[in-house]
Amino acid sequence: MPEIAAIAASEIVDTVPSALIVLDKDLIITSANRAFYQTFRTSPSETEGCMIYNLGNRQWDIPALRTLLESVIPHRASVEGFEVEHDFPTIGRRTMLVNARKIFSPGDHDGSILLAIEDVSEERAARKESRGAQQLIQSIVDTIRDPLVVLERDMTVVTASQAFLTMFDITQAQAYGRKVSELGQHQWDVPALRHLLDKVLPENKPFDNFEIEDVFPGLGLRVFNLNARKISQPGNHTDRMLLVFEDITDRKQRERDAANLTNEISHRVKNNLQIIVGLIAFEARSTAPQCVQGYRAMQTRIGAIAQLYDLISHSSRGASIAVDVYLRDIAKSLTASLLGDTAQISIEVDAEALELDPERAVPFGLLVNELATNAIKHAFPEKTGRVTLAAARVGGQIELTIADDGVGMKMAETPKTPEKRGTDYVAIFLRQIGGAIIPASSQARGTAIRIQFPMHTAPIVPPNDLDHVAA
Numbered sequence: 001m002p003e004i005a006a007i008a009a010s011e012i013v014d015t016v017p018s019a020l021i022v023l024d025k026d027l028i029i030t031s032a033n034r035a036f037y038q039t040f041r042t043s044p045s046e047t048e049g050c051m052i053y054n055l056g057n058r059q060w061d062i063p064a065l066r067t068l069l070e071s072v073i074p075h076r077a078s079v080e081g082f083e084v085e086h087d088f089p090t091i092g093r094r095t096m097l098v099n100a101r102k103i104f105s106p107g108d109h110d111g112s113i114l115l116a117i118e119d120v121s122e123e124r125a126a127r128k129e130s131r132g133a134q135q136l137i138q139s140i141v142d143t144i145r146d147p148l149v150v151l152e153r154d155m156t157v158v159t160a161s162q163a164f165l166t167m168f169d170i171t172q173a174q175a176y177g178r179k180v181s182e183l184g185q186h187q188w189d190v191p192a193l194r195h196l197l198d199k200v201l202p203e204n205k206p207f208d209n210f211e212i213e214d215v216f217p218g219l220g221l222r223v224f225n226l227n228a229r230k231i232s233q234p235g236n237h238t239d240r241m242l243l244v245f246e247d248i249t250d251r252k253q254r255e256r257d258a259a260n261l262t263n264e265i266s267h268r269v270k271n272n273l274q275i276i277v278g279l280i281a282f283e284a285r286s287t288a289p290q291c292v293q294g295y296r297a298m299q300t301r302i303g304a305i306a307q308l309y310d311l312i313s314h315s316s317r318g319a320s321i322a323v324d325v326y327l328r329d330i331a332k333s334l335t336a337s338l339l340g341d342t343a344q345i346s347i348e349v350d351a352e353a354l355e356l357d358p359e360r361a362v363p364f365g366l367l368v369n370e371l372a373t374n375a376i377k378h379a380f381p382e383k384t385g386r387v388t389l390a391a392a393r394v395g396g397q398i399e400l401t402i403a404d405d406g407v408g409m410k411m412a413e414t415p416k417t418p419e420k421r422g423t424d425y426v427a428i429f430l431r432q433i434g435g436a437i438i439p440a441s442s443q444a445r446g447t448a449i450r451i452q453f454p455m456h457t458a459p460i461v462p463p464n465d466l467d468h469v470a471a
Contacts, residue, residue, distance in 0.1 A: 019117040022103075025110040027052050027069055039119060041091065059088045068100060073113055077102050083120075095121045147245040150231070153201055155179045158240060167247075169218050180243065187214045193226065200228045200241050211248075223252045266309040273306035277337075296338060297373065303333040304369040308361050320355035323364075323398065327351050327389045330368050338376055344384035345376060351391035354398055357456070363432035364400075370426050371402040371449055379406025379447060398455050399438070403448035 019036035021029055032047050042056060052069070053061040064084050072079055078101040085095045099116040147164030149157050160175045168184055180197075181189035190212060199205040210226040225246040232239050277299050284295035307329035308321070331347040339345055356364060368389060375387050390401040430436065435453030 016116075019119075021047075021052070021115050021117070023052060023069070023113040023115065025112070027113075029055065030112065036117065039091070039117070040088070059086065062086050065098070068098065069113065073100055073102065093121075094119055095124045146247070149175070149180065149243050151180060151197075151241040151243055153239070153241075155181065155197060157183075164245065167219070167245075168216070185217060187212065187216060197228060197241070197243075201230055201239050204230050206230065213252075221249070222247060223249045270306050270309035273302055273309065277303050277306060281337075300334060300337050300369050300373055301366055303337055304330050304365040305362055307333050308365050321358055321361045323354040323356050323391045324349065324351035326356070326361070326365060327368065327391060330365055330372070331389055334369065334372055334376070338373065345380055345387065346385075347372065347387045347389065349389045351389065352393055354391060354393055354455070356398070360433045360453075363429040367426060367429035367433065367435075367451070368400070368402065370429070375402060375404040375406065375447065379404040379408075381407060385446075393455070394452060396455055397452045400435075400451045400453070401448055403446060405446040408445065408447055 016033060017035055019039045020033040021036055022031045024030055028049060028051050029047050030049075032044070037043060037047070040056070047055060053066075062084060064082075064086075068079060068082050072082075078099070080099050082098040082100065083095065084098055085093070087093050097118040097120045099118075101114045101116075102111050103114050104111040144161055145163060147161055147167050149160045149164055152158055156177050156179055157175045160170075160172060164170075165172060165175065170183070175183065181194065193210055193212070196205075196207045196210060200207070206227075206229045208225075208227045210228075211223065212226065213221070213223045216222050225248050227244045227246065229242045230239055231242045280295055280299045280302070284292050284299070287295060308326065310329065327349045328351075331349050335347055339347075372387055372389060379385060379387075385404060385406050388401070388403045390403065392399050392401075430451065430453075433453045435451045438450040438452055
């Protein structure tokens with residue numbers, strides 16, 4: 001039975017993946033397992049009966065190992081995780097983790113020493129490489145001017161850039177492990193931001209330009225744009241999130257100052273144009289009847305431009321012009337200048353909430369004015385009816401429709417009279433907005449002129465176009 005137990009114990013020892021050797025009290029190797037022979041490329045005949053320091057090319061004659069065997073083990077029953085790094089002749093530079101334990105057999109009062117040796121070289125190298133990579137990443141992060149943090153899946157901070165730490169007066173230790181919503185005075189604890197952050201990693205949905213304006217300790221009122229991206233490290237299955245804070249306070253203030261200045265200038269231009277409109281109206285009262293029509297045409301054209309500047313002075317949209325609001329303003333101006341309070345002609349607006357760049361706003365308004373004025377003059381001999389100003393999006397185009405329920409257009413071409421100049425103006429304004437007239441389907445009553453032009457492109461127009469129209 002003892003022989004069977006010994007054989008079983010030997011088999012068990014040979015199945016252990018770690019290298020094992022047994023030393024007697026004189027540090028002579030009495031046995032070793034298969035893993036030891038394979039790891040250190042030696043044989044039982046070269047190993048057993050040999051003092052451990054003389055093994056092989058004396059590669060085990062290491063000061064660290066001598067300390068373990070001669071100074072530590074005599075006073076302790078076991079030692080865990082004793083690390084030895086050495087150049088071994090057969091396998092090169094390796095890091096070994098040694099666990100030592102005293103073992104006693106029946107009748108053996110001196111006991112033996114069991115050494116379990118684990119090669120952790122690759123693990124240590126990987127750990128060292130990871131630390132090097134982390135230091136490199138941190139160096140790169142710290143050179144970026146904008147504050148940023150790297151977050152785990154639970155939104156806790158892994159690392160923060162020096163710019164972030166400096167701006168928000170916090171240390172790396174204070175930031176590490178805290179949720180981003182807990183930083184500062186919880187300025188980042190915003191439901192809409194949490195909703196976006198929750199989608200970055202699971203759904204790989206980055207986001208840009210999430211704007212937060214708040215009072216920050218030590219900084220005062222600041223405006224930040226937040227951008228977030230999923231980041232992955234090759235060979236690492238752990239995904240993290242990069243969150244960048246862009247301080248746009250100064251830019252935001254410049255934009256607001258520019259908008260205020262634009263609104264102020266537009267308000268003054270509008271007032272000056274309204275004065276001109278009033279002067280034209282005053283002159284029209286005392287001029288010859290045949291000239292009144294020309295005065296009123298000029299009055300409505302200038303009025304359309306004045307309405308644009310009035311809209312800009314009250315707009316919060318910055319550079320863009322609200323098409324629906326602009327059309328309603330033009331309708332009011334036309335009603336006041338051409339129809340008066342007793343007219344039975346109404347001007348209605350049916351427009352979507354579209355935006356138009358300011359470079360084309362003036363020719364757009366003048367085009368609407370010309371077409372609507374023409375409808376008011378010629379479509380209603382009985383001085384009753386309805387004109388509709390409509391705008392809708394059709395793909396990447398804006399479709400403008402000026403329609404009336406009047407008598408319809410005459411097919412015969414009329415001679416070019418002073419009133420016919422409006423047709424020349426229409427052609428010029430069409431070129432300036434990059435538009436074209438769309439053939440209209442036949443209708444039972446009235447006229448509808450449909451025009452399509454790009455929403456976002458502003459074609460270059462020769463500055464002397466108006467020179468082609470006779471004064």
